[in-house]
Amino acid sequence: MTGSETPSSFRLAYVPGVTPTKWVRIWNERLPDIPLTLVAAPAAEAFGVLRGGAADAGFVRLPVDRDDLSAIPLYTETTVVVVPKDHLVAAVEELSAEELADEIVLHPLDDTLDWERPPGRPAMERPATTEDAVELVAAGVGLLVVPQSLARLYHRRDLTYRPVSGVPESRVALSWPQEETTDLVEEFIGIVRGRTVNSTRGRPPTPPQPKRKRPEAGAGQRKPAAGKSAGSGRSAGAGKGARGAAGGAKGTKGAKGAKRGKPRGR
Incomplete structure (x- = not known):
């Protein structure tokens, strides 16, 4: 920013036909401590207003003299x-x-x-x-x-x-003096271009974070406690119990079958 002190306000010029209401509203939401002052200017005098320092930036009609003014074309009118x-x-x-x-x-x-x-x-x-x-x-x-x-x-x-x-069309642009591209001008450019409040433009980039090393194979596995196998003891016991239950079931079935085959005494 040119100069060490922050200006107390931002002055925005506009030519007849341009309605800056939307951009002014966004400015007031984002920078409530820096009032925005509107400066109405006839189309033929708008460039003189910018060059004379009566406004920090302005909505003008193209063409713009690029020798000392910057401009961002915004839209073309019918x-x-x-x-x-x-x-x-x-x-x-x-x-x-x-x-x-x-x-x-x-x-x-x-x-x-x-x-x-x-x-x-x-x-x-x-x-x-x-x-x-x-x-x-x-x-x-x-x-x-x-x-x-x-x-x-x-x-x-x-x-x-x-x-x-079949006739010429008027193009509207945002313009400002090239030597006075202040931080507030950049802020307003961002608003006009639709940048969000969280945009990283103008802010220092986040330094790259070091990549985490991938753990070696087996490094993160825990060893089983002493006297215990990794699941083998429980599975073996479970197998024995299952076989025992199966055997008991077969024996019961055989006993019932023998009882049914015995003839009744008369």
């Missing part, structure tokens, strides 16, 4: 088009970018998709934010193509969205 509920697009389950060719598609300045050329026809002006663009869709000005999480974040009852194929 891209959707936001439309009024009474629009024709609302009647289909999914559509392609080509099917938006005749539509006015808004392209906000904070757009997070890496377009070569946005689909549809451009509007007269670009909205300042995605939230502003959603309001324009509700007003019937045009449509909006965004990652699904942003469609959910700015959801309105009079709007809906449908998946779009």
Whole structure:
């Protein structure tokens, strides 16, 4: 860990659309003495927040400049088009970018998709934010193509969205400054990657234990006590008793047979 003192808190940045609730809950369970502070950051400013030291790590949208930042890709989002509920697009389950060719598609300045050329026809002006663009869709000005999480974040009852194929997708990653990979950053990486609390990562490995020698043949057997044989005395006696019992049984049978054969006197 860089520095000799443990920080009093861990600061986690996140861009709009990312919900860090699950990871924050696990952090609070495992490290209750180190509070986690959330830092909301617009997608375009998230990297500056990390570089400026305002957060220890953050959920950002790729691409990431790997010259000074580390990143672990986490998941890829579905891209959707936001439309009024009474629009024709609302009647289909999914559509392609080509099917938006005749539509006015808004392209906000904070757009997070890496377009070569946005689909549809451009509007007269670009909205300042995605939230502003959603309001324009509700007003019937045009449509909006965004990652699904942003469609959910700015959801309105009079709007809906449908998946779009053949368009860029947004990828979310955990990022942090390369020179500030502290123990707490490593701890949070483990949480995000699903490592359990008993994970051995970052802990000294258990030294190998010496193998126990196998005992030599006969070494563990006990010798019979003096004057006794190993089971032979009891088996011999038992044999004699069995033979005696058998002989007695035969004699009794013969006696009974002789008694039955003797005629009765009259």
